Amino acid sequence: MFYAFIHGLVSLALRLFYRVKVQAPADGFDGPLMFVGNHPNSLIDPALVFILTRRHVTFLAKEPLFRMPVIGWILKGLDALPVYRKQDHPSQMTKNEGTLDAARAALAEGRAITLFPEGRSHSEPSLGELKTGAARIALGAARQGAPVRIIPVGFTYEEKNVFRSEALVEVGPAIEVLPFLRGEGEEAEREAVRTLTARIAAELKALTVNLDRWEDLPVIQLAERLYAFRQGEKVGSERLKHWARGLQLLQAGQPERFEQVRSALMSYHRRLAVVQATPEDVALTYHPRGVFTFIVKNLAVVCLGLPLFLAGLVLFGLPYQVPPLVARRSELDLQGTVKFLVSLVLVFVWWPGLVAVFWALGGWGWGVGALLGLPPLALFTLYFSERWSVLWHDITVFFALGNRSRLKALLQADGAQLATELEQLASEYRSQLERSSASGA
Template identity: 30%
Template sequence: MLFYTVMKPLVRVGLRVFFRRLEVRHRERLRQPGPLLLCSNHPNTLMDPLVTAVQRHQPIAFLAKSTFFKNPILGAIMRSGNCIPIYRRQDAEGADAPSPQQLTASNEASFGRCYDYLERGGTVMIFPEGTSVSERRLRPLKTGAARIALGTEARHDFKLGLTIVCVGTNYFDPTRFRSDVLLNVAPPIVVADYAASYRRDPETAADELTEEIRQRLTRRLIISRDAQDDQLAQQVERTFGDHLNPDDDPSTLYDNFQLSRTLLDAVAWFEQHDAGRLAALRAALGTYLASLETHKIDDAALDQSQRPGTRLADYLNLILGFPVWLYGFLSNYLPYKLPAEIAYRATKDTAFIAAIMLSVGMVTFPLAYALETAAVQHWLTHDWRLTLLFSISLPPAGFYALGYWQTLRARLERLQVRQLPATALASLQSQRAAVLSLLDEARAAYLSK
């Protein structure tokens, strides 16, 4: 528990740095008093419990697969972080694997710890899918969450007041630094409402409650049917999202969430009712994106309706801001690059990349800042007040450098577009116009269905 208490503020800071935006829809539902069982989808392994835990003031106990506890060091960290092992058959392999009876006994002990925790008014978080896969899908749910909830209430004749809150965790680009995540929180489920069903048949009650959890998560998630559909929807959204949703509210991610769901619904509808139109759009978009990749530019550089500012102040900012960018770049480059390098070398599983990047970044940035501060104090300032100012300047300089580079890169790409041969530029513009025409026609057909 001490590790949990110490690390939570650090993780909160780390998440604020890692994500550009971490938005919670209906945050108050996450902060209601216990006993509370949180149920969430599980697309991003260790990142999923963290983005929820920092939203709640009280400690949360997490159910985690037993394989995390096999390593002595990681196991000690997991236990200190308030984690309870859950034992799955697919994790029990080898000659020394426990028998099904032993697995059942181990899980009953873990369930008992959950009962105790909830009976004391605590909060437990569980991922009913039982596994983590980096997909925008909801896999079949296990009944463990429902059985824990019903079992806890049954021990108190359904008078404990336990509620279940389902959290739809939606990542918009889960492996990218400074991406967005939306926590879409459902209204609470009152477990006592299933008392009569439980008394008639506990197994049926568990199935009914699991189905209710599934429905509440489904309504609050971006869910694709398969990887091909998801790829097309994401390509359209990332390239032409502003065109399809010109009234997007920049203050919330919920508009992006709704656009993603609508695009996936539209793709499924066209597959059933107008597969030819969908195939034409897929081919035209693929050709256009390949052409952009060939010329090393993106759609925003070609879109003349979204030009960056041309005021004198904008150019002065680029010129006068260059020294600040250079300072931020030099002082933050290594701690910024190392987490991604280590994450992509450590695993090919995209579900683990963000968690590794966050964990490594929480080490590299403080370490780099400490070393730089010590070096400045020793070799340059010899004055703790000046050194303190230098130390304080490092994080904002890093953020400024990141924003400056994004602005500069956009301008360089626009300059690159102006330098394209006339035939290449005309071809790109023609391809873009063809895709937009197909999108507009498809939108009109879908809305009139």
């Protein structure tokens, strides 16, 4: 019962906090399973596994989390298993054998477990070196006769510490563990662990964005926007990993051409930033009728929604400011988790508090009205604030480009030239990317 409640609550809350996009098979999550993933966003990463399956999943988490208020209580209620890391408890590392035995036993019983073989949450631009624990657990259960499968999961965040940003959860093909068993003896066991760990790393790299440096992130993001716009498609986080891998191949094979393309993209990125525009904005054509429709439509939205928005600001302005303030001193990979948890706690404190105030001031009718009406009002306030940001962006771009036809024409021409170059690169490297993905390179 406790697991089902937490599962439903966290799944709903995550979909409200992020724009969660899942690419996974509709079924196939039966039998003894081990979910493994990259680890860029602390407790958010394992929480997103809730969205993948309704099965009871046993989590492995670092031991210090079990001693934290609320979080520790939840982890114990979910029957999570503690992992003792050297940097936390050098003298208690031997306790990990008990954790590994419990994880192997769970798989042998046909259950599902989740762990993150990087061993830590981080904000580095590529997948870290994997620990061997995942392979050792899976192989140990397989030696007991369990048909264990490892499910690689890639987590890609648009802006992991920003409310309502996109979170992509992508599931790769299952890895059958039994074929990795290589006979008896310590040497055979070491080889099996090494080979399986390498296979897990290859599958996770295929599901994630891996960069040599964070400075290249704007390059691949702009490349995706230009390419998607030229193809008439929506921008997608899932294609960023292909751009990252493609540019790495270009750099290795044609370093001079890579520097030319990178320099051109960075220059275009800086010029767009000056006018606060995107490639889509540059392609817009302003007609009097369209401008009039835009003005009337958004005035209607403002006039109709502004009273409710102001009411929402009065009621929720203070709690909306708390999560960013609390999270700003945290490391980047922890900020999303802190904001999410603080927001969740505030919901269960602020909402009942407001209901009690309305009940005391207006009686049970006002109390029931507040109980039912405050959640939709809170969500509308957030939606309206996002809508206002989009509206302000459109207005800014209109005044920046609407009457500067020469600047706009130059940006359009340069964007078209870059898009053509990117299409050519995509065509040249598509087969090579497919081969490298198939080989796990």
